[in-house]
Amino acid sequence: MEKIxxxxxxxxxxxxxxxxxxxxxxxxxDVLLQNSDSLQSPSTLTRGASQDDIAxxxxxxxxxxxxxxxxxxxxxxxxxxxxxxxxxxTPDGISSVTLCDQIAGKLQLIRDAHLGAFQISENGSRxxxxxxxxxxxxxxxxxxxxxPNSTNSKTHPGWELRWKKDVALIAIPKFPVIEDPSWxxxxxxxxxxxxxxxxxxxxxxxxxxxxxxxxxxxxxxxYGAKAPNPVEIVIRSTTPQTLALRVNSYExxxxxxxxxxxxxxxxxxxRITKAKxxxxxxxxxxxxxSEQLSQQSGPGFLPSKGYDRPIFILVDRxxxxxxxxxxxxxxxxxxxxxxxxxTGGAVHFGTVGDLVLHHSQIVIGIATDYWRFRDGRFVxxxxxxxxxxxxxxxxxxxxxxKELKVLTE
Numbered sequence: 001m002e003k004i005x006x007x008x009x010x011x012x013x014x015x016x017x018x019x020x021x022x023x024x025x026x027x028x029x030d031v032l033l034q035n036s037d038s039l040q041s042p043s044t045l046t047r048g049a050s051q052d053d054i055a056x057x058x059x060x061x062x063x064x065x066x067x068x069x070x071x072x073x074x075x076x077x078x079x080x081x082x083x084x085x086x087x088x089x090t091p092d093g094i095s096s097v098t099l100c101d102q103i104a105g106k107l108q109l110i111r112d113a114h115l116g117a118f119q120i121s122e123n124g125s126r127x128x129x130x131x132x133x134x135x136x137x138x139x140x141x142x143x144x145x146x147x148p149n150s151t152n153s154k155t156h157p158g159w160e161l162r163w164k165k166d167v168a169l170i171a172i173p174k175f176p177v178i179e180d181p182s183w184x185x186x187x188x189x190x191x192x193x194x195x196x197x198x199x200x201x202x203x204x205x206x207x208x209x210x211x212x213x214x215x216x217x218x219x220x221x222x223y224g225a226k227a228p229n230p231v232e233i234v235i236r237s238t239t240p241q242t243l244a245l246r247v248n249s250y251e252x253x254x255x256x257x258x259x260x261x262x263x264x265x266x267x268x269x270x271r272i273t274k275a276k277x278x279x280x281x282x283x284x285x286x287x288x289x290s291e292q293l294s295q296q297s298g299p300g301f302l303p304s305k306g307y308d309r310p311i312f313i314l315v316d317r318x319x320x321x322x323x324x325x326x327x328x329x330x331x332x333x334x335x336x337x338x339x340x341x342x343t344g345g346a347v348h349f350g351t352v353g354d355l356v357l358h359h360s361q362i363v364i365g366i367a368t369d370y371w372r373f374r375d376g377r378f379v380x381x382x383x384x385x386x387x388x389x390x391x392x393x394x395x396x397x398x399x400x401x402k403e404l405k406v407l408t409e
Contacts, residue, residue, distance in 0.1 A: 026059035028240035028283060033248045033356055039120040041096035041361045049359035050099055054087040057103065057364060060355050064241030066368040067112050067349045071380075075110045082106035097128075100362045104129025107364075111380045113320065113346035114367040128362070133344050133381065134208060138316025140340045141395035143205040145171035158182035161189040167404070168193035169397075170218075171203040175210030175322040179267040183214055190221050199310040199404050202326075205340065205396060209321030212329070219329035224305025226298025228332040232374040234293040236351070242368045243279040245353025250275055252354055297374075301333055310407055311336045312400035315386055320344040327384055337403070338386040340396040345383035347371070 045053075058080060062068060068076065083106050090099070096119065104117040108129055117128040127135050145160045158176050162169040170193060176182055193200050200222070219227040250272035257264050281287055313330060315323070315338055324343050330336045349367035356363050388403060390396050 026056050028244055028279075030056055030358075031060055031064060031241050031244035031248075031355060032279075033251050033354075034358055037356045037358060037361065039356065039361050039363065041100075041119050042359075044093045044095055045099060045360055047090055047092040047094075050090045050094055051087045053099075053357035053359050053362065054083055054090070054103070056357060057355065058083050058087075060241055060245070060364075060366065063239055064237065064245055064353075064355075064368070065115075065366050066235070066237040066242060066351070067110075067115075067370050068237075070235070070348075070370040070372075071110055071112060079106050079109040082109060096360045096362065099360055100126075100128035101130075103362065103364075104132070108132075112349045112367060113344060113381050114349050114352050114365060116365050118363045118365065120361070120363065133346065134320065136317050136344065138205050138318040138341065139392035140314075140316050140390040141205060141397055143171055143173045143203050143207070143314075144169060144397065145173045145203070159186055159189075161193065163197075164401070166196070166198045167201060167401075168197035168199070169201045169203060172214075172326075173204075173207055175207065175212060175214060175326075177211045177267070178213040179265065186214060187217055187221065190218050194221060194307045197309070198408070199312070200307065201312045201314065201397065201400055203314045203397065204319050204323050204326060205314050205316045206318040207320070207323035207326075208318060209323055209346065212322040212325035215322065215326035216329050219326070219333070220298070222307040222311065222330075223298065223300065223333060224302035224307070225300065226296070227329050228300050229295045229297040230328050230331060230373050230375065230377075231295045231371050233372045234295060235370045235372065236291050236293060237289065237368050237370075238278070238282060238287045238291055239289050240279060240282040242353065243275065243282050245355060245366055245368055246351070247272065247275045247279055248354040248356065249352065301335075306333075307335065309335060310404055312404065313338045314396040314400060315340040315343050315384070316396070317341055317344050317383065319383075320346040321350060324384060337388065337400075338384070339388040339400045339403070340386045340390050341392070342385050343383035345379055345381040347383075348378065348380045 086102055086106060100117050100119050107115050107117060113133045116132055119126045119128060158174055160171040216227060250268060253268060254264050311333065313327065313336060324347050348371050349369065350371060351367065351369040352365045353368050354363055355366055388399055390399050
């Protein structure tokens with residue numbers, strides 16, 4: 001599941017506003033990122049431009065949003081009706097900031113934490129709306145990999161292994177894609193902790209998500225077998241509009257890298273090439289509107305091969321999406337105890353694509369997958385409660401060390 005929201009750096013050297021283009025009856029090609037899209041919002045918009053943008057958003061939600069058939073339908077109807085009302089009442093000369101906040105307010109009616117609106121400015125990316133989930137800060141201490149005296153370095157900027165005497169502390173503040181070179185040495189570090197530590201603490205506080213593949217690799221090592229998976233089926237939307245959103249997400253990543261004069265990794269070139277091919281094939285009716293991917297589940301914990309000592313996982317409300325997937329990977333391990341506060345609740349929808357509204361240059365993050373659980377749970381925007389609840393202002397790491405002392409006395 002891809003990282004919640006949108007983290008796009010300012011794209012240098014692009015024009016201050018996009019070329020206006022009327023949208024008369026949106027079509028799949030309108031969902032694609034345009035060459036004229038600068039990601040720089042004009043200060044104000046005409047009423048017609050605002051209405052065109054809202055029409056494109058409504059069209060994309062109805063045809064390309066992966067959760068459109070699975071979220072509570074009253075939520076979806078309320079959001080669509082709200083967008084229709086917004087279109088009918090938007091004044092001429094509305095500021096792009098106001099429009100983005102108003103759009104975000106309608107999207108927040110949908111119980112999908114991945115769904116959000118953003119603006120790019122000279123100061124970076126601004127999530128729109130009131131208290132977006134992806135901007136909430138944890139209240140139970142910082143991830144140790146984010147401390148000023150962190151030993152984190154360019155060698156592995158995505159994670160750290162530290163030792164507190166004979167307790168291994170694995171800090172994971174983010175989940176880059178598995179192809180990212182930052183994961184080099186990660187599985188070796190987990191194996192070292194498994195072999196030497198009398199307890200393992202996994203710090204995922206503030207981890208906003210990304211790709212969960214490394215989490216499942218870690219879980220398999222500590223289970224001693226393939227981990228059980230509480231997700232039964234991933235239902236992936238494959239309409240032309242959905243596939244256009246996926247093309248956009250890769251294109252925006254490539255633009256960001258090029259704006260910083262950084263090389264585009266081969267895996268990203270491969271993904272966008274495949275995404276464009278899939279989009280073209282879908283236009284010709286070559287693909288069904290969705291596909292169901294059955295999720296394989298492992299046998300569970302094997303004491304003779306797994307890690308049969310205490311494992312504490314530190315979480316907070318900044319733990320989202322792939323971070324929550326990591327919790328799901330470990331929920332069947334009998335020695336795992338979670339510590340902290342409720343996670344953010346970005347659980348059921350994922351693989352976020354991007355829609356750029358061509359007049360306002362507002363960016364909408366739209367999930368393209370729905371995750372169905374074996375036990376029928378629906379915890380979106382609720383999250384997972386920890387076994388050991390830490391009050392705001394407390395420190396989950398200190399709490400886990402105290403609990404460990406109790407367990408081993």
